[in-house]
Amino acid sequence: MEISAVLTLGEQGIEDAYAGKLYLIPPYLSFTSLDRKSVRFTMPLSTVRRVERLNARAGVYALSLITWHSSKIIVQLTSLRPTADAFCVLLRDALKVELQRGQMKVVKGFVKTCYSEHLLSSSSSSSSVTIADSSPATEREDGELVPETKEGQEASEPEYLGGLGLKFKFPGDPRKLREASKIKLWTTYLKTHGRNLTLLRYPQCTRLVQVGLPNRLRGEMWDTLSGSLYLRYNNPGVYDDVVRQIREKTGTLLGKTSTSFEDIEKDLHRSLPEYAGYQSEEGIDALRRVLQAYSYKNPHVGYCQAMNILAAAILIYMSEEQVFWLLEVLCDRLLPGYYSPTMHGTLLDQRVFESLVARHLPDIHDHFQSVDVQLSVASLPWFLSLYINSMPMIFAFRIVDCFFCMGPKVLFQVGLAILKINAEKLLLVQDDGGFLSLMREYFSTLDDSAHPTSPSPRTRAITCFQHLLLISFREFSSITSEVILAERRKLRNEVVNTIESFAKRAAVRNLRTFGRVGKERAGFVYDALYKAMCEEPPPPELANGSPYGLSSKDVDHGEMAGVTTGTLVQVIDGQQEKVETKIGLKTFRVFLGEIATWARDEKVIFNGFQQRIDRQVAEHELIDRLFYFWDTSCRGSLSFQDLVSGLDGVMFNDLMESIEWFFNLHDKDKDGYLTKDEVLTLSESLLFIFRHEIGDTYLGAVSRFMSNAFEYGDALLDAGHGRGAGDDHGFGERRGQEREGYANLGMEEAGMAERKRATEISNNQPYLNLATFRMVVLADEILESFFETDLAASFRLEPVIDLELPTHASGGLLGDLWSNIATSDNKRIFHKLSDELGKTIGKHQVVYRPAIGRYTRAEEPRARESILSPVPSKSTTGSSSGDSYTLAPSTSSSTLTIEPPLPPLPHDDNLAPALTPSAALSSAGLATMPHLQAVSAAFLERTPFAIDDVGDEDGDDEDDSELDEVHGGDEDDDQVMDEVDAFLEANDSGLSEADKQVARDLVNAKPM
Amino acid sequence: MTDAASGAVDRSVQVKLVLLGEAAVGKSSLVLRFVNNEFQPNKEPTIGAAFLTQKCRLEDRVLRYEIWDTAGQERFHSLAPMYYRNAQAAVVVYDVTKASSLEKAKSWVKELQRQANPNIVIALAGNKIDLVQSSSSPSTAAPASDSEDEADDATATPGETPGSAGEPESLRQVPREEAQAYATEAGLLFFETSAKTGQGIIEVFTEIAKKIPIEHILASTRGAGRNGAQVSRPGASRQEGNVNLEENQTKGRDGCNC
């Protein structure tokens, strides 16, 4: 629940009152000022020690909260009275729940892990700042006695968490970094504004961060500012658990062969090697544990080079557990997709950066365009390593400070400032190399004076780095988090397309052979494969970068083991990602449904509002059979190459080749003979393919095929015993009879009948050879034409599109509704809804779309005269596709003709409007793959951090005062304080004087 | 920013060269050896790409290598085209102690041959040869310091493919003959190198320099092309020497004038 509120700090005179919104999101209470940047806090309810309603002026509804750290916060609820009452009730209930969960006790142990506690308890005696109203042993609202503050602070032995720096020293000269002054300022701030779990973020906080965090406090502040602190608080023991699980698995398959773990191992000694901590086993082990734990817990990210550098850097300031959670926030929320296998986040932000450069520094952008220099050659590593890899560490860490405090926009602001500062020289750059060299040069001078020739010693003392931060936050204050988010949204599709087309090109390029499929069609195969994988992700052991290369199938086939492991090892080590992805049977079914007309059930549905095609993946033994047929290396999985080769084997066949292909498909032991069982299976396959054809033309053909096959097979068997072939007396008659019979029997029974009749040889012995099979097929005009063209043509490689028919004419209510629907789930619901509506008004009809569609009407099948004299193929019955189809509706009795005709190919102009609804899902381009877009869009969508929206803070300094060091690097921290004050004065809270007065009064108000 | 520099530099031939190969095969180390003649056992992984230059002389002409050292991890793959576009030369590196790295190298070669500049000169380099050389070194040059290296090799499993019989190369996973045969078939220059000892490194860049159609580059980059081959004379007279490339390590990585 949220409510409007005015926040006042209990201690008078320190901070102004700010208007904003108070959010109750159990187990958190959170506040954000109206500008969404000046003042914020997020605290676990368990840190709220006391809540009181204040007795104030009439009409003023205010609460006083006392936190674990004894800060007193006064919130004046400015919403209407009933809302305020409701809020209070919810707050009380939520607090009770926390109490029952025992969370209140957890706080005590948790805050001890924070350095700030240690810092304040050791400095409290000497401090002149007093905590107002610190009454002993306060009573909670609910009556429970809560230990008083001092007790919480007593535990001052160094139990706090810290990084390698505590042991191996922090980088940089503490004197030059003015650590002492900074610590002093922070001590004061944390005393009055709470800390760690209860930190109140006022402008001064941001300001202090911009000046650079002191080394000892840095880790904790990163933890707090980024919000990873809350993850750690809510998930006690998780890190240790993950580490233990990994330790237990080391030595097993996972420990040895996980690609991520291998990559991590390669980089352990290559992470900040100059830092003393990483020249010791202690540091290396910690780094290994943290990186392994992260990649183990987030297998979809795994490990990406650059993470080692980040983790190594952070580990100097934070404990392993803190780093673990900070990585989580970093990779998941702050820089989503940066380190994922496709690195889409990185590519996206590079595009965003480029567009910001175009907008803010058009000269540089234009010049780079004209000399063909790519920004990313320099800027990509900046973003990917948070500048740690690009500039001296002590400077990079100050950027990281701001980054955790203000969000990703900082990376952009700094990047733009770097370019702006070097604009003159950049305009002379002629190529990528020159650009990089110039940047390297610049980064090596960051410690130099920015104005070496200035007469004023103060100005001379400003370093290039200070200048850089100043430009970043002053000149590029318009780059807010909202701007970044909007740009990301705008450019997302473009980037997804680039990645996808790159992956596609790489996969197509890596094919060993195209066969007759050719490059372009191979691309379509890829599209269908990709789509199938989105719909039905392959099981993890087949998915790329799999830690276990072996599928269970391999283990079963003992004799295959040798061959299999040979190939798989290569796959694991060589091509970890994307390229060698394989699919299992389930995904294959979806894939085949994409490209083979008979491997799907397509229902054409009319419900009066819309006409659409529902496509469903069919399941049949034939499809599974094809899977294993194409799995030539018997791995139980198919690669992209297997699919292309498989299609090559069927799509371009002529009559004889097609017959042979179909024969081989059913000849499981490949001995050149079909057994009787296999003849039956083959017939069933044919019936399956023909299941949606109109009329019983094909049914008849298959029946004739069966009887002929057995008749002739038996005849040949006999012939083998001395009798001549070619005895075809009475064929015609019997055929006629049987056709009747079969039409009435179910397919199963038909099979059974056949089986019974042909019992002379056992059902699984070689029975029918290819030559005979061919003869039987050619004896039938219908089957002949099927094998001549239809079979090959039933595989269709075309651009993948969604089979969505337009909601024509409906418009109105449902039409509008449609345009608001984004996900396929929603679509399903929508379809159901309109179907229901259609049914109630009697307009709902379902028609199956035939896979071949050669026969448009129930037709009398014509038999051929003799099976021994096949007529040269001239199919007269079948008309060309594209005629209007008469479909026999299955749910209604009337025959229905669709006008305009339903095209047999999904790629048809008539279908073009069909794309509009789904194209609306994605604002830009790629109309051919709307489905992929939706998927990718969802993929890129970052989950906003509900608790602590780090991206919101905005550090635009309206005041022109420069950062503290600007004034000559003297050690006078009063001066630093002055700067901060000046800054604060410049920041108005936006409250009227009267409002401020009310707020001020509240500070002194007595509880009711 | 060649404009700012002296005439001699201006007239050197620029050759853009890109290094590709699996992570940790030693691309960066190889470049560092070539440019600075040094070796750092723990080089940070390359993020994106690094850029270095090295000037060297071949016979009577001066070449300025602009070297793009790319990141090896598979997920950086999609960035590679950014770096190999317009490259005149490529060194595809694999690690002789890791069979899979040759497979990766092959796929890089394939990609270069299909997507990069059609005249690109490609060299295949099998690195870390020092690890598989015993004191009685076969055919190839200088015996390396013994292979008691840490970390990286720990992951290498004992060779599944022992080289030609009799060689005590237990760590070797890629026989020289196999890689050589592949290189010949694919039309690549082939070397076995060690960034650690320096073995074979100069050769890589020398042979590339010889194979590059320098006149062609000169003609295309210097618009008019009127100066042609003669232009490099002044440079040659300034720093005499012959076929050797080693002379100007002095300036180190920033030896370029940028």
Ligand SMILES: Nc1nc2c(ncn2[C@@H]2O[C@H](COP(=O)(O)OP(=O)(O)OP(=O)(O)O)[C@@H](O)[C@H]2O)c(=O)[nH]1
């Ligand atoms: N023994 C030996 N080790 C080497 C050699 N070359 C490189 N190494 C080691 O291999 C590791 C990786 O070397 P890098 O040069 O960083 O590898 P890279 O190919 O640039 O790696 P990425 O930047 O991650 O793609 C380092 O620890 C080097 O010390 C070599 O010739 N011999």
Ligand SMILES: [Mg+2]
């Ligand atoms: Mg490298």
